[in-house]
Amino acid sequence: MGDTPTNDLAVQVRGLTRAFGVRKALNDVSFELPRGAFLSIFGPNGAGKTTLARVLTTLLNPSSGTATILGFDVVTEAVELRHRIGLISHNPLLYPDLTAEENLLFFAEMYALDNPKERVSELLADVELDHRRLDVVGTFSRGMLQRLSIARALLHKPDVLFLDEPYSGLDPHAMDILDGLIAQIRGDHTFVMISHDLDKGLELCSHALILAAGKVVLFESRDQIDVPTFRETYRATVGSGVA
Amino acid sequence: MAKSNSWRQFKAILRKDLVMELRTKEMVTSMGLYALLTMVVYQIALAEAGDSFDVRLVMPGLIWVAFIFMSMLGLNRSFVHEKDQGCIDALLLSPVDRPVIFFAKFAGNLLFLLVVEVLSLPVFSFLFLQGREGFGNPIWMIGVVLFGASVGISGVGTLLATMTVNTKGKDVMLAVLFVPLMYPLLRAAVGATFAAVIGGPGTVETFWLFMAWVAGFDVIMVLVAYGLYEFVIGV
Amino acid sequence: MKRNPLAEIMLGLGGLLTTAAFFMAFFWAPGTVYPDGRIDFAQKIFYFHVPVAEASFLVFIFTAYYGIKFLMTRKRIYDTKARIATEVTLFFVLLTMATGILWTRVEWGVWWLWEPRLTTYFILTLLVIAYFVLRNSVEDEEKRAVYASAFGILAFIDAPISFFITRWLNSIHPVVFAGGEGSGLETSMLITFIVAQVGMLMLGYAFYQLRLREEELTERLEALKIEIGD
Numbered sequence: 230m231g232d233t234p235t236n237d238l239a240v241q242v243r244g245l246t247r248a249f250g251v252r253k254a255l256n257d258v259s260f261e262l263p264r265g266a267f268l269s270i271f272g273p274n275g276a277g278k279t280t281l282a283r284v285l286t287t288l289l290n291p292s293s294g295t296a297t298i299l300g301f302d303v304v305t306e307a308v309e310l311r312h313r314i315g316l317i318s319h320n321p322l323l324y325p326d327l328t329a330e331e332n333l334l335f336f337a338e339m340y341a342l343d344n345p346k347e348r349v350s351e352l353l354a355d356v357e358l359d360h361r362r363l364d365v366v367g368t369f370s371r372g373m374l375q376r377l378s379i380a381r382a383l384l385h386k387p388d389v390l391f392l393d394e395p396y397s398g399l400d401p402h403a404m405d406i407l408d409g410l411i412a413q414i415r416g417d418h419t420f421v422m423i424s425h426d427l428d429k430g431l432e433l434c435s436h437a438l439i440l441a442a443g444k445v446v447l448f449e450s451r452d453q454i455d456v457p458t459f460r461e462t463y464r465a466t467v468g469s470g471v472a
Numbered sequence: 473m474a475k476s477n478s479w480r481q482f483k484a485i486l487r488k489d490l491v492m493e494l495r496t497k498e499m500v501t502s503m504g505l506y507a508l509l510t511m512v513v514y515q516i517a518l519a520e521a522g523d524s525f526d527v528r529l530v531m532p533g534l535i536w537v538a539f540i541f542m543s544m545l546g547l548n549r550s551f552v553h554e555k556d557q558g559c560i561d562a563l564l565l566s567p568v569d570r571p572v573i574f575f576a577k578f579a580g581n582l583l584f585l586l587v588v589e590v591l592s593l594p595v596f597s598f599l600f601l602q603g604r605e606g607f608g609n610p611i612w613m614i615g616v617v618l619f620g621a622s623v624g625i626s627g628v629g630t631l632l633a634t635m636t637v638n639t640k641g642k643d644v645m646l647a648v649l650f651v652p653l654m655y656p657l658l659r660a661a662v663g664a665t666f667a668a669v670i671g672g673p674g675t676v677e678t679f680w681l682f683m684a685w686v687a688g689f690d691v692i693m694v695l696v697a698y699g700l701y702e703f704v705i706g707v
Numbered sequence: 708m709k710r711n712p713l714a715e716i717m718l719g720l721g722g723l724l725t726t727a728a729f730f731m732a733f734f735w736a737p738g739t740v741y742p743d744g745r746i747d748f749a750q751k752i753f754y755f756h757v758p759v760a761e762a763s764f765l766v767f768i769f770t771a772y773y774g775i776k777f778l779m780t781r782k783r784i785y786d787t788k789a790r791i792a793t794e795v796t797l798f799f800v801l802l803t804m805a806t807g808i809l810w811t812r813v814e815w816g817v818w819w820l821w822e823p824r825l826t827t828y829f830i831l832t833l834l835v836i837a838y839f840v841l842r843n844s845v846e847d848e849e850k851r852a853v854y855a856s857a858f859g860i861l862a863f864i865d866a867p868i869s870f871f872i873t874r875w876l877n878s879i880h881p882v883v884f885a886g887g888e889g890s891g892l893e894t895s896m897l898i899t900f901i902v903a904q905v906g907m908l909m910l911g912y913a914f915y916q917l918r919l920r921e922e923e924l925t926e927r928l929e930a931l932k933i934e935i936g937d
Contacts, residue, residue: 249781249852250926250929288564288706289707290706290781292781308567311566314565315565316561316562318558320557320558321557323559323562325556326492327492331488335487335488336562336566338480338481339566339567340567341477341567381562631857631861635841635854635857638854639844645844648841649858652830652833653834653861653862655826655869656869659873660872685872685875689868693864693865696860696861696864700778700861703778703856703857704853707847707853
C-alpha cells in the first residue's frame with residue numbers, strides 16, 4: 230500500500246472509452262491534471278460527466294484506455310487508490326438513521342483508520358458539528374448534512390477529492406460554508422468537480438474541461454480561458470451534445 | 473493486514489445494520505406484523521375444515537409459506553437503506569472487498585430473519601396447536617431446520633435483493649425471482665419440518681435426509697451467490 | 708452481414724426429420740399396448756414431448772454459458788446470445804408443458820398433477836419467465852445484462868437441484884431411460900425417437916442462429932442511427 234506515486238500528475242487519462250454495445254458513454258477521453266489543481270468538468274446532461282467521475286473513482290471499469298490517479302491505475306490498483314480519494318456528492322451519502330458520530334465512525338472503520346475516535350472528534354470540530362454529534366443525521370438541515378459529508382470525505386485524508394455537483398440544493402449560507410471549507414483545504418488537495426454552474430465552476434477552477442456526447446470538447450487551464458469564448462463553446466454543446 | 477481489515481469492515485457493516493435496526497425496528501416490526509397477519513389468513517383458510525383433521529399435517533407448509541414471504545420484506549428493506557441516500561456508493565468507494573459486503577449483509581439478514589422466526593413460531597403453536605398432540609420429535613430439530621433453511625434464504629436473498637433494489641417495482645421483482653429459485657430449499661425444509669413435527673418410527677432418518685438436501689442447497693447456492701456478488705454490486 | 712447457410716440447412720433438415728419422425732411414430736414404430744389389447748395412441752406424443760423437453764434443457768445450458776462469458780468480458784454480444792438462448796428455451800419449455808399436459812390428461816385422467824417432474828418443469832417455466840421479467844424491469848442496459856446473466860446462472864444451477872429433489876421424492880412419471888430390467892425401447896421406437904430428437908436439436912440450433920442474426924442486424928441498425936446522429 231505504501232507505494233510512492235510515480236509522477237507528479239494527479240490525474241492522467243489516456244484514450245478512456247466506456248461503451249456498452251454501440252453506445253459510448255465516454256469516447257476516447259484524454260487529459261492530464263497536475264497535483265494541486267482544481268478541475269471543473271462541464272457538460273450537458275448525458276454528456277458522460279458522471280460516468281467519467283465513476284470511472285476515476287474506481288466505481289466503474291473503462292472498456293478501453295487507461296486512467297491513473299496519483300500514479301495508481303483505477304482498475305488494477307483500485308484498492309490502494311481508494312485510500313487516497315474522497316467524494317463529496319450532492320447526495321450526502323450518510324445513513325439518516327445513524328448519528329453524526331456513528332456515521333463517521335462507521336466509515337472510519339471501513340477505511341480501517343488507526344485512531345478512529347480521535348479522527349472523528351477532530352473532524353466534527355472542524356466542520357462545527359461537535360454539538361450535534363449525538364443527533365441522528367435524519368434531523369439535520371441540508372447545510373449540516375453537506376458539512377458532515379465533507380467530514381466523511383476527508384476522514385482518511387485523501388489527496389484527491391471528487392466533487393459531484395456539491396452546490397446543488399444548497400442555500401446561500403450553506404454555499405458560503407462549503408466555499409470556506411474548500412478554500413481551507415484547497416492548498417494540499419487536488420480537486421475534480423462536476424458542475425452545471427458555469428460561474429461557480431470557473432470561479433474555483435484552475436483547469437476546465439467541457440464534455441459533450443462522451444468526448445472532450447475543450448480542455449484548458451484557467452489562464453488560457455477566454456471567458457466569453459468559453460461560454461459560447463459551452464452553450465453550443467448544451468444545444469447539440471445530448472447523446 | 474488485509475485480513476484483519478476485512479474482519480473490521482465486516483463487523484462495522486453488521487454493527488451499523490444492527491444499530492439502525494434497533495433504532496428504527498423497521499424490519500423486525502414489519503416482518504413480525506406480516507407473520508401475525510398471515511396467521512389470521514390461515515385461521516380463515518382452515519376455518520371450514522373444523523377440528524376433524526390434524527393441523528400438524530399442514531403446519532410445516534404453513535410456517536414456511538409465512539417465512540419465505542416474510543423474509544422478502546426484510547431483504548428488500550436491507551438494501552433500501554443503502555440505496556436511498558446513495559450510501560452504497562460511499563461504501564463501494566471505501567477500500568472494502570466486495571465479498572465483505574456480501575457476508576456482512578448476509579449475516580445481518582440471517583440474524584433478523586431468525587429472530588422473527590423464533591418469535592413467531594411459539595405464537596403459531598399458541599394459536600393453532602393448543603390442545604392437540606405435541607411434537608413427535610425433540611424441539612431442537614425444528615431449530616436445526618430454521619437455521620439451515622434461513623441460511624439459504626438469506627444468502628441467495630442478499631444477492632437477489634442487491635439486484636432488485638435497482639429495478640422497477642422492486643418488491644414484486646424480488647418475489648418473482650426468489651420464490652422459484654427457493655423451490656428445492658423450501659421443499660426440503662417442509663419435509664424436514666414435517667418429520668420433526670410428526671415423529672414416529674423412521675422420521676429421524678427422514679429428517680436428516682431432508683436436512684442433507686437443505687445443507688447441499690445452502691452450500692451450492694450460497695457459494696454461487698458469493699461468486700456472483702462482485703459483478704452485481706459493481707454496476 | 709453474412710448469411711448463415713448452416714442455420715438454414717439445419718432449419719430445413721430439422722423440419723424434415725421431425726416431420727419424418729411424426730410419420731414413423733404413427734406408421735412404423737409399434738405402439739405400446741394396454742393390458743386389454745388396445746394400442747396406446749397417447750404414447751405417440753413421446754416422440755415429440757421428450758425431444759422438446761431435452762432440447763429445452765440443452766439450450767438452457769447456453770443461457771448460463773454465455774452469462775458467464777458476458778460477466779467475464781462485458782461484451783454485449785454475449786448477453787444477446789444468452790438472451791436468445793433463453794428465448795429458445797422458453798419456446799421449448801412452453802411446448803413441453805403443452806404436450807405434457809395433453810399426455811397427462813389422457814394417461815392419468817387429469818390435466819395437471821403435482822407430480823415431481825411436472826413440478827420441476829413448472830418451476831423451470833417460472834424461472835425462464837422471471838429472467839425476462841427481470842430484463843424488462845432494469846433500465847440501464849449494462850445493469851440489465853449483468854443482472855440477467857447472474858440470474859441465468861443461478862437458475863441454471865437451481866433447475867437440476869429441483870429436478871433431483873423431486874426425482875428423489877419418488878417420481879411416478881415414466882422413466883424411460885433409467886436402465887435396468889424392462890426399461891428401454893424397441894429398435895424401431897428407438898430409431899424414431901432418435902430421428903425426432905436430432906431433428907429437434909437441429910431446429911433449436913436454427914432458431915437460435917436465425918434469431919441471433921436478426922438481433923445482430925438490429926444492433927447494426929442502431930449503431931448506424933447513432934453514427935448518423937453524430
